[in-house]
Amino acid sequence: MGYSYFPGCTLRAKARGFESSALASARVLGIHLEELANWQCCGATFPLQVDNSFPLVSPARTLASARRMGERLVTLCSACYNVLKRTNHVMRTDADRRDKVNAFIEEDYRGDLEVVHFLEVLRDDLGFDALARSVKVPLSGLAAAPYYGCLLLRPADELAFDDPEAPHILEDFLSALGCRVVDHPYKIECCGSYVALEPGELASGPSRMVVESARARGARVIVTSCPLCQYNLDVSQQGAHGRNGAGVPVIYFTQLLAIALGLPEDVLGFEGHVISPGPLLRSIGAMGSEATA
Amino acid sequence: MVSSENRRKLLDISGEDVTSCYQCGKCSAGCAMAAMMDLLPHQVIRLVQLGQVEEALASRTIWLCASCLACSARCPRGVSLPNVMESLRVTLLRLGGRHLDPVRLPADVLENAPEQALVAGLRKYT
Numbered sequence: 001m002g003y004s005y006f007p008g009c010t011l012r013a014k015a016r017g018f019e020s021s022a023l024a025s026a027r028v029l030g031i032h033l034e035e036l037a038n039w040q041c042c043g044a045t046f047p048l049q050v051d052n053s054f055p056l057v058s059p060a061r062t063l064a065s066a067r068r069m070g071e072r073l074v075t076l077c078s079a080c081y082n083v084l085k086r087t088n089h090v091m092r093t094d095a096d097r098r099d100k101v102n103a104f105i106e107e108d109y110r111g112d113l114e115v116v117h118f119l120e121v122l123r124d125d126l127g128f129d130a131l132a133r134s135v136k137v138p139l140s141g142l143a144a145a146p147y148y149g150c151l152l153l154r155p156a157d158e159l160a161f162d163d164p165e166a167p168h169i170l171e172d173f174l175s176a177l178g179c180r181v182v183d184h185p186y187k188i189e190c191c192g193s194y195v196a197l198e199p200g201e202l203a204s205g206p207s208r209m210v211v212e213s214a215r216a217r218g219a220r221v222i223v224t225s226c227p228l229c230q231y232n233l234d235v236s237q238q239g240a241h242g243r244n245g246a247g248v249p250v251i252y253f254t255q256l257l258a259i260a261l262g263l264p265e266d267v268l269g270f271e272g273h274v275i276s277p278g279p280l281l282r283s284i285g286a287m288g289s290e291a292t293a
Numbered sequence: 294m295v296s297s298e299n300r301r302k303l304l305d306i307s308g309e310d311v312t313s314c315y316q317c318g319k320c321s322a323g324c325a326m327a328a329m330m331d332l333l334p335h336q337v338i339r340l341v342q343l344g345q346v347e348e349a350l351a352s353r354t355i356w357l358c359a360s361c362l363a364c365s366a367r368c369p370r371g372v373s374l375p376n377v378m379e380s381l382r383v384t385l386l387r388l389g390g391r392h393l394d395p396v397r398l399p400a401d402v403l404e405n406a407p408e409q410a411l412v413a414g415l416r417k418y419t
C-alpha cells in the first residue's frame with residue numbers, strides 16, 4: 001500500500017506525537033507513506049468566500065504536486081484533510097475557479113486525485129479485521145470515547161467520510177484495538193474551533209460540554225484526529241474542571257494505535273498535556289512505569 | 294433599494310441567497326456557540342433578508358461562529374449560514390479592520406495553541 005503523504009504544519013510543531021505515532025504504526029502495518037517533496041501550509045481553514053480564490057492557491061499547489069506522485073494523497077490532521085479535500089472538490093467541479101487558480105500556480109490540475117484520511121486507509125485498504133490481528137497489546141476494556149468534531153464529517157456531500165450524523169469509523173477502529181467504546185451525544189459537535197483565540201474563557205463552553213458528555217458516560221480517554229480539538233478539549237479542563245483526577249486525557253487515535261501495536265514509548269510523543277495520559281495508560285499496563293508522560 | 298443592494302453585496306461574497314430561509318430556527322437549535330451569541334444564527338439571516346446589514350455587522354455572533362457547518366448540514370432549506378457569517382466578517386475585514394490583534398494574544402495561547410488554530414484564527418479574524 002503506497003501513498004503520497006501531506007503532514008501539515010501542526011504535525012511538525014505542536015502535534016509531533018500525532019505524526020511520530022502514525023508513521024511508526026504505518027511502517028509496521030506495511031503502509032508506505034511518501035512525504036511530498038514541496039508541501040506548504042494548507043491554510044488551516046477552508047475559505048467560505050466564493051468571490052476570493054486566493055486562499056485556494058496553497059492547497060491547490062500541494063494537490064498538483066501530489067498528483068505527480070500518484071493518485072492518492074494521505075493526511076492525518078482533520079483540518080488538512082478538510083481543506084485539501086474541499087479544495088480538490090473545487091478544482092474538480094468549478095471550472096471558473098479552477099482556471100483562475102491554475103493560471104496563478106501555472107498548473108493544469110483538474111482535481112483528479114483522491115484525498116484520503118489515514119483512518120480511511122486503515123478501514124478500506126488495510127481493513128479493521130487485519131488491524132485487529134496486528135494488535136500486540138490489546139487495550140482490553142479501556143473505556144474510550146471517540147470525538148469526531150466537525151472537519152472530518154462536514155460538509156458530508158463533499159467529504160463522504162462517514163455518516164455525518166451517526167459516524168462509526170472511530171468506534172470500529174477503537175473496537176479493533178480492543179477498547180470499550182463509549183458513545184456520547186457530543187461526539188460530532190463543535191469544540192469551538194478557532195474561537196479559542198477570543199479573549200477569556202468564553203470559548204471553552206462547547207469543549208467542556210464535549211468532555212463532560214464523555215466523562216459522564218464513563219470515558220477514561222477521548223480520542224481525536226484534530227490538533228485543535230485536542231487542544232480545546234484538553235485546555236477546557238484547566239483548573240477546577242480537571243482537578244482531583246476527574247480529568248479525561250485527550251489523545252490522537254494514532255497514539256492509541258501505536259500503543260496497541262506494541263511500539264516503543266518514544267514514538268508516542270505525549271507533550272504539554274493539561275491532563276496527562278501517562279497515569280491512565282500506566283494503570284492499564286499499556287505503558288511502562290518509567291514513562292515520563 | 295439600499296437594502297437589496299446590501300444583500301447583493303453579501304451574496305457576491307457568500308454565494309448564498311438567503312431568501313430561501315423560512316426562519317424555522319433549526320440552525321440555532323443545534324449551534325454549539327449559540328449560548329454565547331447576542332443574535333442567534335437564524336436572527337442574523339433574518340436581518341440579512343431584510344437588508345438590515347448594519348445590525349448584523351455589529352453583532353458579536355459573526356465572530357463567535359466557528360464555521361462548524363452543523364447548521365448548514367441540518368438546514369431544511371439548504372442555506373449556507375457559515376458562508377453568510379463569513380461574508381459579514383469579510384465585509385468588515387476588507388475595509389481594513391481586524392477583529393483580533395495577534396500581538397495581544399495571551400502568551401500561553403501563543404505558546405500552546407496548535408499552529409492550525411493560530412493560522413485559522415488569524416485568517417478568520419484579520
Ligand code: SF4
Nearest residue numbers: 314316317318320368
Ligand atoms: S435552519 Fe435554515 S431555514 Fe431554518 S432558520 Fe436556519 S437558515 Fe433558515
Ligand code: SF4
Nearest residue numbers: 324358359361362364
Ligand atoms: S457554523 Fe457557525 S452558526 Fe453554524 S452551527 Fe456552527 S458556529 Fe453556529
